[in-house]
Amino acid sequence: MLGEIIDVVIDRPLGSAHPNDPHCIYPLNYGFVPGVYAGDGEEQDVYVMGVTEPICRFHGRVIAVIHRLNDHEDKWVAAPEGVIFSEEEIRRATHFIEQYFESEIEVFHG
Numbered sequence: 001m002l003g004e005i006i007d008v009v010i011d012r013p014l015g016s017a018h019p020n021d022p023h024c025i026y027p028l029n030y031g032f033v034p035g036v037y038a039g040d041g042e043e044q045d046v047y048v049m050g051v052t053e054p055i056c057r058f059h060g061r062v063i064a065v066i067h068r069l070n071d072h073e074d075k076w077v078a079a080p081e082g083v084i085f086s087e088e089e090i091r092r093a094t095h096f097i098e099q100y101f102e103s104e105i106e107v108f109h110g
Helices: 087-098
Strands: 005-012 021-025 029-037 043-048 057-068 074-079 103-107
Touching (some): 021 087, 043 087, 074 087, 087 103
Antiparallel strands (some): 005 029
16 A cells, blocks of 8 residues: 555545544545545545645545554555655644554655
């Protein structure tokens, strides 16, 4: 999956509230890859970085995987082709949700 080009359906656009916590506002676009299933049996979740406006769909590259050590699923991180982020930048951008999980981030260096 690292380095793959994927298509993401955005179901929680940048600026939207978490469905179970209206105080948690998404600082980036978040969605899923249709037809690709994660460890929780649901479609694979993806954080989209490098896009500064709310979107409905995204086409880009998987630049990192957040391996949750105390959960059943990993989260993918995608960005536009040619855009890269460091592990620290990814950790800061996803902290709003990932702070509740113990994780390791694997970054694509391709």
